[in-house]
Amino acid sequence: MTADRLLxxxxxxxxxxxxxxxPCAFLPFGWMDAVHRDWLGLGPLPDAVxxxxxxxxxxxxYAMHGAIVLAITLDxxxxxxxxxxFAWLHAVLGVGLLIVDxxxxxxxxxxxGEGPGLVAFxxxxxxxxxxxxxxxxxVP
Numbered sequence: 001m002t003a004d005r006l007l008x009x010x011x012x013x014x015x016x017x018x019x020x021x022x023p024c025a026f027l028p029f030g031w032m033d034a035v036h037r038d039w040l041g042l043g044p045l046p047d048a049v050x051x052x053x054x055x056x057x058x059x060x061x062y063a064m065h066g067a068i069v070l071a072i073t074l075d076x077x078x079x080x081x082x083x084x085x086f087a088w089l090h091a092v093l094g095v096g097l098l099i100v101d102x103x104x105x106x107x108x109x110x111x112x113g114e115g116p117g118l119v120a121f122x123x124x125x126x127x128x129x130x131x132x133x134x135x136x137x138x139v140p
Contacts, residue, residue, distance in 0.1 A: 004080075004132035010125060011083065012073045014090075018066035025059035041107075087125035094118030 024032075029047065032055055036045035045051060069086065072079040098115025 002132065002135075003128045004135075007083065007125060007128040007132055008073055008076055010121075010128070011069060011086075014121070015066045015070035015073060018062045019070065021059040021062035021066070025056045025063070083129050084126055087122045087129065089122070090125070091119045091122030094120075094122060 029045075029052060033045040033047075036042050045055075072082055072086075094115045094117065096115075097118060098111065101111040101115055
């Protein structure tokens with residue numbers, strides 16, 4: 001598999017993962033509370049207007065991001081130059097989320113997986129983009 005093809009598939013996986021946030025915007029609040037309380041062990045989810053608004057609107061923002069990233073992969077030759085922009089944004093978002101996670105006091109496994117994982121993912125995509133750019137981009 002060429003670096004460009006691997007980059008294309010990693011970008012599609014990225015889109016698919018964040019598109020999973022779309023249905024979460026419409027979950028019943030009780031289900032969100034159960035995940036927060038039972039699966040994550042973070043206690044009851046505060047039932048406040050801001051909590052309901054932020055959980056749902058953030059899911060929709062993630063889904064919108066996923067739709068844009070998916071669109072990039074559907075016309076790869078045309079939009080491939082946007083990949084390093086998104087890769088750098090992922091890396092910067094990862095640093096920001098690491099800072100947020102540390103200040104918010106989320107569990108260690110959350111902090112260790114979220115921010116550093118996004119930074120690593122962004123850097124891998126940058127590496128593949130540069131490697132693939134040494135040769136002409138392949139058309140999927």
